[in-house]
Amino acid sequence: MSAVFLISKLSRSFPLGRGLKLTQIQPYIRRTTTTLAQEHVQRVAVDEIPTVGKKWVGRWLFGCSGMVFGAVVIGGLTRLTESGLSMTDWHLFGKRPPITQADWEREFEQYKAYPEFQMKNQDISLQDFKFIWWMEYGHRQWGRTIGTCFLLPAAYFWHKGWFTRALKKRVIACGLLIGCQGLLGWYMVKSGLEKERFQEPSDVPRVSQYRLASHLGMAFVLYSLFLWNGLEVVYPAQGIKQVTAQARKFRKFAHMTKGWVFITALSGALVAGLDAGLVYNSFPKFADRWIPSDLLAFSPTLRNFTENPTTVQFDHRILGTVALCMATAVTVWSRRGVKLPPRAYTAATALGAMAWTQVGLGISTLLLYVPTALAAMHQSGSLLTLSFAIWLTHELRHVKKLPK
Known part of the structure; x- marks a missing residue:
């Protein structure tokens, strides 16, 4: 299969009739065979285990x-x-x-x-x-x-x-x-x-x-x-016959979503560490305001982002909302005709569904003044959301740029 791929690549890159010499195509053969060898090693790495x-x-x-x-x-x-x-x-x-x-x-x-x-x-x-x-x-x-x-x-x-x-x-x-x-x-x-x-x-x-x-x-x-x-x-990860530019963009966005979910989870640790979930127990507003009056109460300003419970809760809400939008976009995008490995569609749907569940748990935890059971489910939900994001990006491993 590799030899057929190499011959087809050579025929497209060097059409017959040009009068090419062997020395002209030798560097190209070396580069292409090296790429094929690397791909072969990646494919059989797991197969080395009995x-x-x-x-x-x-x-x-x-x-x-x-x-x-x-x-x-x-x-x-x-x-x-x-x-x-x-x-x-x-x-x-x-x-x-x-x-x-x-x-x-x-x-x-x-x-x-x-x-x-x-x-x-x-x-x-x-x-x-x-x-x-x-x-x-x-x-x-x-x-x-x-x-x-x-x-x-x-x-x-x-x-x-x-x-x-x-x-x-x-x-x-x-x-x-x-x-x-x-x-x-x-x-x-x-x-x-x-x-x-x-x-x-x-x-x-x-x-x-x-x-x-x-x-x-x-x-x-x-x-x-x-x-x-x-x-x-x-x-x-399942392979894919043809990698399109749209699929590569989807893969990049999926990795960005995974990173954002991770950052959102870390901000939740700051919320837990400062008991910031008990500061404003209303949603979507903070009491009767969209922007709380004590958002930047500490000096210097940067302290507010890690030490002011109000700011920490505000940031976590923003990060969670953005994570929800990104996960939803991943799910919708996967259903709009982009060519992906078969399991990637399931992973994208699961990620979107879990993101909505996680936001629902977060809002419920806030409105009910952080009951232990709900708060524990919310923290577990953050790890489940990250799990589905990891699964999705794993399924997209082979959605990469084809060798030129």
């Missing part, structure tokens, strides 16, 4: 992505129930949970030495403390379980030779991200335990919104890597 290996590596990658998804959900619930600062120490391999009454009282006394209890939870009972402690403990142990479920199979698959060269690099990257994620999680919690950050009576003890956004953003990156590689191993 069939049984692809099955188990794919299950492992999808399983890891599902566990990271679960970690995001549990982390959101931990934040919403304000449980994250209940454990005031951190151990690499975890620690034995309290068993006896004396153990619980000792753990409770540790909690009392930090700002959240002293400034906010002075009336909390030991029974209530047990609930928030178990929430945070469960989140940390889930993270450690992810590390175990990643590392042990990865070592086995590597030993069996079931990783391609490219996949080995990605596996190493995922392992580093898991380690960094654990450290960043503790660094985030530590920001809520630093007494010097909460000196004024009006201060609210909570983790830094910057560290929270970094922690969530890294989880999204890790999830995306697992999902993309799982799709690559189990469901390689």
